[in-house]
Amino acid sequence: MLADVVVIGAGFTGLSAALDLALAGHKVIVLEAAEVGAGASGRNGGLVCSGWRQDQAWFEKTLGLEAAQALWQIAEDAKADLVGRASSLGIDIDWAPGLLSLAHARSTLAWLDDDAALLSARYGQGGVLTRLDRADVAEATGTSVYHGGWRDDGAGRIQPLKLLYGLADTATAAGATIHERSRVVSLGGRSAGRTAVTTDCGAEVRALDVLVCGDAYLEGVCAPAEARVMPIGSFVVATEPLDPALGIMAGASGGMDTRFVVNYFQKTADGRLIFGGGEKYTPGWPGDIAGFVRGNLGKVFPALKDVHLTHAWAGAVGITPQRLPWLREISPGVLVSAGYSGQGVALAPYFGRLLAQAVINRSGFADVLGKLPVPAFPGGRLLRWPLLTAALNWYALRDRLA
Ligand SMILES: Cc1cc2nc3c(=O)[nH]c(=O)nc-3n(C[C@H](O)[C@H](O)[C@H](O)COP(=O)(O)OP(=O)(O)OC[C@H]3O[C@@H](n4cnc5c(N)ncnc54)[C@H](O)[C@@H]3O)c2cc1C
Structure with a gap:
């Protein structure tokens, strides 16, 4: 079979690219190992x-002020594009602004303060950032475990499956x-x-361009991407709809804390708390995911320690050594975008659009994104697990000691 473009993987990156390519008149075939939403x-x-998983101070120090400011603008464009594109396509994604960054230790509150000062001074963020002291955080979230934090009204939360299914439907409708x-x-x-792209049922598609969009779920298909992107297990629960009298997340749409093994949560449109906490650095998920996450949930929200959990699930986050995404044409006609390192909700759909643009304009990635330093993990495919596990467990231990 012939196609203009084969897209490997039906996540945000792949479907977003497929939509733009189909709208531009390309014959696009998306090959998905499992089903839409499985990744x-x-x-x-x-x-x-x-922004990005690295703060702007790190970018300024590592890449210089000009590149840091260009990168900040790209991340701002990604958020605006997410919300604006969904709205113009008629996809209701439950967007709600108001995301909290919460300090689990005094030292990390000082870091959040420094970061906000830099973002206000050099990145025009003064108008969307608000400092919260301990009591403000308790009022906004319903927990008093945090030392304080910042509210970002330029960030927020969505219902990701609504976005994903919306992209799948519109991409299909576009051809x-x-x-x-x-x-x-x-x-x-x-x-x-x-x-030539071959599937497990023996089908072969020959395409002018191949977009590799399997992120953390790639296995044995694209060695350069797999050497740079590691799958890290992350675990999530959903509570039953909560009694508003509990005051959980009454004053913000979502939040995440400063732990290396981050706790993150959002209040859904139907009044549940979605809570992610706990990571696993070795292959395989825990047998009892709800039990695995409940401990963290109870520590962060003591009022919810015995709440009924209606759903629990696991997923693989694709991280790179420097926590920067990898966007490249790795050989003629083979393009990769992956490794958003926990920030893919805004970045992945946008990077999918960048892949599509590179194909449509035959332009490659000459700007700052194409030059982001993304080395392979040390140790190759076999040794990277023990090396990374040792390093990540050390940081997780530091969380517990903070
Ligand atoms: C539990 C969890 C919580 C997260 N929370 C957040 C958050 O709150 N905010 C945020 O910004 N980011 C978050 N992330 C990260 C974010 O979800 C990802 O960065 C983003 O979804 C990556 O999108 P993608 O399309 O590149 O990859 P995916 O959505 O993983 O899609 C890749 C697809 O490729 C398919 N695939 C892989 N190999 C093949 C193959 N050989 N053939 C065919 N198909 C293949 C897979 O089946 C999969 O469907 C979280 C991730 C997880 C797992």
């Missing part, structure tokens, strides 16, 4: 964060074809300007 895009906490239960098992060589 991180259907399992995440829905927090729409500002893209999505094949579920079609795992790509090999990317072949290039001949006559086309790359």
Whole structure:
């Protein structure tokens, strides 16, 4: 079979790219190993964060002020595009602004203060950032475990599955074809300007361009991406709809704390708390995910320690060594975007659009994004697990000692 573009993976990145490509008249085939929503895009906490996993001070020091400001603007554009595009496509994503960054220790409150001062002074964020002291946080969230924090009204939360299904529907309506239960098992060589893509049921598609959008779920298909993007297990629960009298998240749409193993949460449109907490750095999920997360939930929200949990699930977050996404044309006609390192709700749909633009304009990624330093994890595919596990467990221990 022939296609203009094959997209591997039906998450935010892949479907967003497929939609723009189909609208531009390209024949697009999306190959999805499981089903739409099986990856991180259907399992995440829905927090729409500002900026990147590295703070702006790190970018200024590492890449210089000009690159830092360009990157900040890209992340701002990604958030605006998420909300604006959903609205113009008629996809209701339950967007609500008002995201809290919460300090679990005095030292991290000082870091949040410094970060907010820099964002106000050099990135024009003074109008959307509000300082909260301990009592303000308790009033907004219903928990008094945090030392204080900041509210960002340029960030917020969405219902991610609504976005994902909306993208799938509009991409299909625009002419893209999505094949579920079609795992790509090999990317072949290039001949006559086309790359051969083979699936586990033996189908072969020969495409002018291949977009590799499998992020943390890629396995054995694209070695350069898999060397840079590690899957980290993250675990989420949903409570039953909460009694408003509990005052949980009465004054904000979502929040996350400053722990290395971050706790993150949002109040859904139907009054539940979605709470993510706990990570796992070795393959395989815990047998009792609800039990695994409940401990953290009870520590952060003591009023919810015995609440009824209606759902519990796990997903793989794709992280890179520097926590920066990797956007590249790795060989002629083979493009990758992955490794959003926990910030993909805003970034992945936008990066999907950048992939589509690169194909439509035959432009590559010459700007700051194409130059982000994203090395491979040390140790190769086999040794990276023990090395990374040791490093990440050390940081997790520091959380517990803070
Ligand atoms: C539990 C959890 C909570 C998170 N919370 C947040 C949050 O609150 N805010 C935030 O910004 N980010 C969050 N993230 C991260 C965010 O969800 C991801 O960065 C983003 O969804 C990545 O989108 P993607 O399309 O690149 O990958 P995915 O959504 O993972 O999609 C990749 C798809 O590729 C498919 N695939 C893989 N290999 C193949 C193959 N060989 N053939 C065919 N198909 C293949 C997979 O089945 C999958 O469906 C969270 C992630 C998790 C797991």
